[in-house]
Amino acid sequence: MARMKFVCDAERCIECNGCVTACKNEHEVPWGVNRRRVVTLNDGIPGEKSISVACMHCSDAPCMAVCPVNCFYRTDEGVVLHDKDVCIGCGYCSYACPFGAPQFPSSGTFGVRGKMDKCTFCAGGPEANGSQAEFEKYGRNRLAEGKLPACAEQCSTKALLAGDGDVVADIFRNRVVQRGKGAEVWGWGTAYGSKQAGQPPVGAKS
Amino acid sequence: MMRHILLISAMVLLSACGDKPQSMGGVKSDVAPYQGVDNKFAAPGWKAGDKTSWEQALKARTQNTQNEYTRTATK
Numbered sequence: 001m002a003r004m005k006f007v008c009d010a011e012r013c014i015e016c017n018g019c020v021t022a023c024k025n026e027h028e029v030p031w032g033v034n035r036r037r038v039v040t041l042n043d044g045i046p047g048e049k050s051i052s053v054a055c056m057h058c059s060d061a062p063c064m065a066v067c068p069v070n071c072f073y074r075t076d077e078g079v080v081l082h083d084k085d086v087c088i089g090c091g092y093c094s095y096a097c098p099f100g101a102p103q104f105p106s107s108g109t110f111g112v113r114g115k116m117d118k119c120t121f122c123a124g125g126p127e128a129n130g131s132q133a134e135f136e137k138y139g140r141n142r143l144a145e146g147k148l149p150a151c152a153e154q155c156s157t158k159a160l161l162a163g164d165g166d167v168v169a170d171i172f173r174n175r176v177v178q179r180g181k182g183a184e185v186w187g188w189g190t191a192y193g194s195k196q197a198g199q200p201p202v203g204a205k206s
Numbered sequence: 207m208m209r210h211i212l213l214i215s216a217m218v219l220l221s222a223c224g225d226k227p228q229s230m231g232g233v234k235s236d237v238a239p240y241q242g243v244d245n246k247f248a249a250p251g252w253k254a255g256d257k258t259s260w261e262q263a264l265k266a267r268t269q270n271t272q273n274e275y276t277r278t279a280t281k
Contacts, residue, residue, distance in 0.1 A: 001261040001264075001265075070233070071233060072233075073233045073236070075236065075238070075239075076238060077239065081236065082233075083233040086233060123239060124236075125236070126233055126235065126236040128237065129237050129239065129241060129242065129243045129244075130243030130244055130245045130247070140247075141239065141243060143239035143264075144237075144239040144240075144241065144242055144243045144248075145242075145243050145245075145247050145248045145249055146242075146248055146249035146250075146251070146252050146260060146263050146264065146267070147249050147267065148264065148267055148268060148271065148272075152272065153271050153272070155272075158272050158273075158274060161268075161272050162272075163264060163265070163267075163268035163272065164261075164264065164265055164268060167265055167268045167269065168268065168272070171268070171269075171272060171273045171275075174273075174275055175275070178275070
């Protein structure tokens with residue numbers, strides 16, 4: 001399997017915020033924390049585009065590079081996760097992330113900032129799969145349930161795709177061919193590197 | 207006798223110079239998702255612990271839930 005990736009099709013996103021709601025509901029994310037949000041470019045101007053943004057689980061994640069306590073890790077599926085028992089809530093990852101993914105609850109152990117929270121690709125964290133401890137810290141582990149991220153699965157226009165990078169890239173490619181436009185994949189160059197966009201990592205079976 | 211006292215005193219005094227290791231415990235190991243979950247929410251169609259069946263189930267789910275072209279005549 002290639003690594004897990006998100007694709008947001010700006011031609012299809014209608015800014016309904018269903019992905020945001022699904023994420024908050026699925027993981028019972030507290031007030032003030034949005035693991036996913038919808039951003040509209042050129043809002044109000046004809047031709048405006050909306051995109052759903054969350055952690056893209058970058059190939060060379062800047063958050064991992066700057067974390068002073070090394071709380072991040074990458075799973076075999078390419079999902080970037082972190083250990084909240086190690087996180088000190090310093091916020092470096094927030095400055096490093098090009099997508100604004102790291103979130104900080106307003107109430108937590110460390111003053112007003114708390115430990116970092118972000119999209120987990122619905123893959124939980126370093127607790128037993130499907131356990132109550134995992135749910136309370138990281139949310140549901142849908143991947144271990146044989147499911148895909150809730151945001152993408154419930155997207156009404158299928159603008160947001162999530163899953164095996166090869167499969168979602170193939171779905172998106174077919175769409176572009178059918179409609180003849182909208183080939184730009186927002187964020188892929190930044191997250192996965194323009195030269196390797198859509199390519200599986202070396203040694204991965206596809 | 208004096209030598210022993212000096213030696214013990216030195217050991218006691220120098221023990222304060224010792225530095226406790228400050229290494230982090232590190233990230234706890236995570237279990238691979240294909241190992242499955244022990245709850246009633248697991249999707250059917252794959253076997254927990256079987257990586258290949260998990261991958262195939264996810265790929266099929268991706269096509270079934272996110273690719274509407276598979277449900278239309280236009281491919």
